[in-house]
Amino acid sequence: MTAEAPAGLPIALDAVGGDHGAPPNVEGAVLAARAGVSVLLVGERVALHAELGRYPGSSALPLEVVDAPDVIGMDEHASDVRGRTEASINVCTRLVKEGRAAAAVSMGHSGATMASALLTLGRIKGVERPAILTHLPARGGMTTLLDVGANADVKASYLAQWARLATVYLKVLEGREEPTVGLLSIGEEDHKGSALVLEAHALLRGLHGHGINFHGNVEGRDIFLGTTDIVVTDGFTGNVVLKLAEGEAKVLFGWVRDALKSSLKSKMGGLLVRGALRGLAERMDPSTYGASILVGVRGLAFIGHGSADAQAVKNALLRADRAYQGRLVPRLEAAFGD
Amino acid sequence: MTAEAPAGLPIALDAVGGDHGAPPNVEGAVLAARAGVSVLLVGERVALHAELGRYPGSSALPLEVVDAPDVIGMDEHASDVRGRTEASINVCTRLVKEGRAAAAVSMGHSGATMASALLTLGRIKGVERPAILTHLPARGGMTTLLDVGANADVKASYLAQWARLATVYLKVLEGREEPTVGLLSIGEEDHKGSALVLEAHALLRGLHGHGINFHGNVEGRDIFLGTTDIVVTDGFTGNVVLKLAEGEAKVLFGWVRDALKSSLKSKMGGLLVRGALRGLAERMDPSTYGASILVGVRGLAFIGHGSADAQAVKNALLRADRAYQGRLVPRLEAAFGD
Known part of the structure; x- marks a missing residue:
């Protein structure tokens, strides 16, 4: 992250997920970063740097690339997330688990995102199914x-x-x-x-x-x-x-x-x-809303449309940041802790 | 029925059922009769004759009133059809059962219409649930x-x-x-x-x-x-x-x-x-379609919107007549008889 990064943790974006791969994800991240949200772009490093290069001035924004050489394709099975530790969605949810990211956001394979979030983050105590x-x-x-x-x-x-x-x-x-x-x-x-x-x-x-x-x-x-x-x-x-x-x-x-x-x-x-x-x-x-949230897991995970455009990616990132700033997960845990 | 009645059986219409009572039912029946479909108007005799009187020339149409002094209200329970033998919907389905009407059509209480048709007409052999x-x-x-x-x-x-x-x-x-x-x-x-x-x-x-x-x-x-x-x-x-x-x-x-x-x-x-x-x-x-059909019972029963207007009633009657002319029930029975 650059020195201009806002307070708190960045959002981890599965930057290669979705029907159109990196372009709408990277553009959405640039838009969100300009709006003050710091973003970790997770995916194949070289491709993401190349894509970022299309946005002059992006190096001054709170954006960072995190390498993830693998990706779960839209036509693969959700269960394929098991064992694919270097898949972009698994890297995203692990960053959340390790306290290095505030939330995971993906426009990729919905079932895989759900499975990855559930396997990596676990459930909030008292919630049977997210x-x-x-x-x-x-x-x-x-x-x-x-x-x-x-x-x-x-x-x-x-x-x-x-x-x-x-x-x-x-x-x-x-x-x-x-x-x-x-x-x-x-x-x-x-x-x-x-x-x-x-x-x-x-x-x-x-x-x-x-x-x-x-x-x-x-x-x-x-x-x-x-x-x-x-x-x-x-x-x-x-x-x-x-x-x-x-x-x-x-x-x-x-x-x-x-x-x-x-x-x-x-x-x-x-x-x-x-x-x-x-x-x-x-x-x-x-x-408009950018993405749906998987509620009930111990961490923030947002799942968007595979066909999401840059605006939807931006809105999902802003929404994820709002959920983080509002301490959604601790408040959900407190509600179920009574 | 008048001498001008078309070949075959008339359609029994629950002429007092629905949110607006007799007026849209009687008008719909008049429209259907003008289109060549004969209709039995089932309900309180005096009220139906009074309503019919508003259509000059309706006495020359293939329309007949069948008295039914009782009606299942929109706010009653579907199970109320049991024992209410003089309720309009029960008279309609009985006319079908006895071979005096081709089909029962009601814009009244959906649950009551379903229950009445099922109780009176029974199921087609091989069909577990209509x-x-x-x-x-x-x-x-x-x-x-x-x-x-x-x-x-x-x-x-x-x-x-x-x-x-x-x-x-x-x-x-x-x-x-x-x-x-x-x-x-x-x-x-x-x-x-x-x-x-x-x-x-x-x-x-x-x-x-x-x-x-x-x-x-x-x-x-x-x-x-x-x-x-x-x-x-x-x-x-x-x-x-x-x-x-x-x-x-x-x-x-x-x-x-x-x-x-x-x-x-x-x-x-x-x-x-x-x-x-x-x-x-x-x-x-x-x-446009007038009414839904309850398929699987041994007879024709059509269920419309409580808010149906005369056009919807007319279309339901025409549709019921088409199902009868097309021998729908015998063909359904044949399909399950194999």
């Missing part, structure tokens, strides 16, 4: 959703723990005092849902006022309506929800674009409304 | 999704049976020869998913070429992309998907409308594109 927490745009702001894919088969106790983790997360990252928690079900009534949901409902009801603000059951429509701040569900349903939401937005905006080209009249109108609709598309853009 | 089948708009047309709420907890064998039911349904109703079937999961790879999905995948793989055209696993995004004609999933995930899809479309179109009012320039453009966007909103409108 979950992936993400954000979806909603009326009035955003909805925080978990688990979106770490656990396809779950127990009711996991859902209750995730509600507690997400509550602390929103307090630290968004300054929300008493975020509301909804349990995803197929009816608002307490007695509706699967056997799992009925059991989780009873657990969450018991935690209401003790670490969480339980609203009750919510339905699929409530996610976009923003009925509750947090929605908890199993990792199967959550992953389907996330991918459906992204897919639907993409298809609907495509249809809006097509409609605006359907006649000369609508084409003329389309030119006038283009700016307004662009703002809306940005609101729907997953890069 | 499922609710619906349609979602998709790139290139529509995606057929089931189960969307009849069964929150399922076995893998149900999913395999639903794939077969939906395949026959699409052949009969849409003339699709070899509709493709996707199994909803959290990754396209065969080995990804919950324990339930892995087991269902093996069953569906075994049925490929024997009554279904199995594509493999699909993800949430594939529903709007239209990757497969049919998507099978448990009734919990399916219900979340359906309500999320409807909720997201509503919120996104609301944002588009807001964006078009955000400045004088976009307001002017908004006037020019209004017609094109209205066509798009209609495409997303659930009333």
Whole structure:
């Protein structure tokens, strides 16, 4: 690190992970460093220095390259992280474990990032399974959703723990005092849902006022309506929800674009409304939040889209730094230490 | 029925069911009758005759009122159908059972409609659990999704049976020869998913070429992309998907409308594109298909939105008539009789 590095630890970025390799990662790191966040670029040293060379003045920024000759490819198995000690994601999580980095951030293989974080960092005491927490745009702001894919088969106790983790997360990252928690079900009534949901409902009801603000059951429509701040569900349903939401937005905006080209009249109108609709598309853009967090591990680990651009990488790094500055992990440990 | 009634049996409509009671049901029945479908209007006789009186010339249409003094309210329990023999939905399903009506159609209490159909009509031999089948708009047309709420907890064998039911349904109703079937999961790879999905995948793989055209696993995004004609999933995930899809479309179109009012320039453009966007909103409108079908029972039962308008009621009646004319139930029975 250079002398200008800000106080605290740098963020370890898996700088070769993702669909596009080093370029968006390095550009994102440069943007984050200019915004005051120090970053360790983890990956093949020569390639990363070459990429950094494209940014004049980057040598004065709080950026450092950490060599990692290996990388887990997007088409490899998550279990391949075992034994691949020099793989970039494993180097990132080890830097966190050893107290040399504040957080690990990767736009690479999601399953591998999750496995590496879990194997290297372990779980927070009292948390049976870590979950992936993400954000979806909603009326009035955003909805925080978990688990979106770490656990396809779950127990009711996991859902209750995730509600507690997400509550602390929103307090630290968004300054929300008493975020509301909804349990995803197929009816608002307490007695509706699967056997799992009925059991989780009873657990969450018991935690209401003790670490969480339980609203009750919510339905699929409530996610976009923003009925509750947090929605908890199993990792199967959550992953389907996330991918459906992204897919639907993409298809609907495509249809809006097509409609605006359907006649000369609508084409003329389309030119006038283009700016307004662009703002809306940005609101729907997953890069706004940059990455999802793996909550429940003993350390900070962020997982982004493989297709992330430099802006998404920058936002993920800033978010990771905020979680670190807000002492998220110690506060999660304290919440489960009672 | 009047002398002008078309060949075959009339459709029994629960004419007092739904959020708005008789008016949209009676208007929808009038529209369907004008299109050549004969309808039995089931409900409180005096009220229905009064409502029919608002349509001059309706006495010449193939419409008949069948008295049913009782109705299951939208806020009652589904189990209330037991013993309420004079409730409109029970009269409808009994008319089907007795061979006096071709199908039962209700915009009333979904759970009660399902329970009434199952209790009165029974299951097709070989089908363990009936499922609710619906349609979602998709790139290139529509995606057929089931189960969307009849069964929150399922076995893998149900999913395999639903794939077969939906395949026959699409052949009969849409003339699709070899509709493709996707199994909803959290990754396209065969080995990804919950324990339930892995087991269902093996069953569906075994049925490929024997009554279904199995594509493999699909993800949430594939529903709007239209990757497969049919998507099978448990009734919990399916219900979340359906309500999320409807909720997201509503919120996104609301944002588009807001964006078009955000400045004088976009307001002017908004006037020019209004017609094109209205066509798009209609495409997303659930009333296009009118109602979902409960497949797997020994008779035709259609379940619509409580908020259905006359157009949705009309479309549901036309769809029910098409299923009857296409001999859907005998063909489903034949498919399971092999």
